[in-house]
Amino acid sequence: MRGSSAVSADTRQVIVIGGGIAGLAAAHRLLERGARVTVLEASARLGGKLLAGEIAGARVDLGAESLLARRPEAVGLAREVGLGDRLGPPATASASIWTRGALRPMPKGHVMGVPGTASAVAGVLSEEGLARVERDTGLDRTEIGDDVAVGEYVAARVGREVVDRLVEPLLGGVYAGDAYRISMRSAVPQLFEAARTHTSLTAAVRAIQGRTAAAPAPAGPVFMGVEGGVGTLPLAVADSVRARGGEILTGTPVTELRRTGTTDADAGAWRVVAGGRVLHADAVVVAVPAPAAAGLLRAEAPAAASELAAVEYASMALVTLAYRRAEADLPEGSGFLVPPVDGRTIKASTFASRKWGWIADENPDLLVVRTSVGRYGETEILGHDDEHLVDVSRHDLREATGLAAAPVATRVTRWTDGLPQYPVGHHARVARVRDHVAKLPGLAVCGAAYDGVGVPASIASAYAAVDDALGHDPRGVRRLTADPVRGPRDGAGE
Known part of the structure; x- marks a missing residue:
């Protein structure tokens, strides 16, 4: 069992609201700390945006499909719950970009699409675009202040073509957002820090690349998948939670969250109304999307609720x-x-059977392909029925790759309000939310809306929330929460 002896003896009752990967990871960590745990999930299933399914008999992911392995949280949790022998890297990591009428190899010498030299993006940008990149070194400093939109800053330094043809699709793959709105400080923190100390953006990128090259080579692959799908991870965590004595209730929406303590002696007591039941807890971890969290916190933390409602x-x-x-x-x-x-x-588009060897091995006669449709602000396309989304996907696949065959099976998975947006000032909003929540002993928040939308970042957010929730005992005395494996609170993606 990890953690100090001061917290390992904790036998308090903790309620976790939300059965996605953040909530389940929080429950798993709480049980390690000795707490008694109940997880309340409003829907009929666990896992949130991680979902394993099947098509034509083939096991596939219908949500996120990979884990950033250079962060320890996701692969570490997978190993803890018995999935270590099912972790594996992509069979190929060679991707392309479909632009200017052709599939072109994805450039290598860039940081989230921003090149260190014009030559690094030759073949993707036009001659005019390459010339604009080269002018960066002669421009005066562009001030970025406390935060700036990625697209705005990059376009000012190296031109809109870099943003439109490289930064936008790469960021879109993580956030389904608009690069001209997304916070550089939250989404690309290493580039933000480098840009603050360099006049030239391309020089800042080269400095990042130089530090990376000089550092000891990290062991292992950058990304990992899970045989059977990343969607099996939350199910394995849930099994582990139950095996350790935790209670998990699905189809149990929480309708009320209130403090019952009115003095310092019982300030940490909470009352939760869920699915017709009234439960009491010493601490609560709220691990649901921002709008739902806003509704739950409105009675006790109205300022935090107001901030979350704006996400x-x-x-x-x-x-x-x-x-x-x-x-x-x-x-x-x-x-x-x-x-x-x-x-x-x-x-x-992901060529799933090419990317994940286990899919090809299990289904040698099938070729599984995924496409994604929809970005921030695009509502019209998602208003169409599933048949239309399949048709437009097949059309674009045919235009890009020549794939004209008829599929033997199709499946559309809609993620309505699936990805939180990180606009300029997001880091400050998150800090304000946590400041407001910290005033209520025994309450903590976590999930993709705070420190990163990727699976490892969500798990790190959950571990931090456990520290926060157990940081005060019912008498309001600060507890030891030393944790040698707690991950950083940053904006790293999957």
Whole structure:
């Protein structure tokens, strides 16, 4: 059991609201700390945006499909719950970008699409775009202040073509957002810090690349998948929670969250109304999306609720298609990204059977492909029925790759309000939320709306919330919360 002896003896009752990966990770960590835990999930299933499914008999992910392995939280949790032997890297990580009428190799020498030299993005940018990149070194400093939109700053330094054809599709793959609104401080923190100390953006990128090259080579792959799908991770965590004595209730929406303590002696007591039941707890971890969290916190933390209610979300859909391998042919690589400026409907495609060896091994006669549709502010396309989304996906796949065969099966998975947006000032909003919540002993928040939308970042957020929730005992005395494996609160993605 990890943690200090001061917290390992904790036998308080803690309620976790939300059964996504953040809530389940929080429950798992709380049980390690000796707490008694009840998880309340409003929907009929666990896992949130992680969802394993099948198509034409093939096991696939219908949500996030990979884990950033250079952060320890997700792969570490997977190993803790018995999935270590099912972790594996992509069979290929060679991706393309579909732009200016052709599939072009994804450039290597960049930081989230921002090049260190013009030559690094030759083949993707036009001659005019390359010349604009080269002018960066002669420009005066562009002040960025406390935060700035990624697209705004990058366009000012190296031109809009870099933003439109590289930064936008790469950021869109993480946030389904608009690069001209997304916070550089929250979404690309290493670039933000480098830009604050360099006049030239390309020089800042080269400095980042130089530090990376000089550092000891990290062991292992950058990304990992899970045999059977990343969507099996929350289910394995839930099994572990139950095996340790934790209670998990699905179909149990929380309708009220109130403090019952009125003195310092019982200030940490909480009353939770859920699914017709009234429960009492010493601490509560709120691990639901920002709008739901706002509703729960409105009575006791109205200022935090107001901040959370202002968090915007993007909706998108994943279209999964299965083809007979004998009838389908695709270019080499793991898939491609699509810049919005090119006017296509899909924003990306993953050749799942190529990317994940376990899918190909289990289904040698099938070729599974995924496309994604929808970005922040795009509502019209998602208003169409599933058949239309399949049709436009097939059209764009045919235009990009020549794939003209008819699929043997299709599946559309809609993620309405699935991805929180991190606009300029997001870091300050999160800090204000936590400041307000910290005034209420035994209450903590976590999830993708705070410190990063990727799976490892969400798990790190959950571990931090456990520290916060257990930071005060019912008498209001600060507790020891030393944790040698707690991850950083940053904006790293999956």
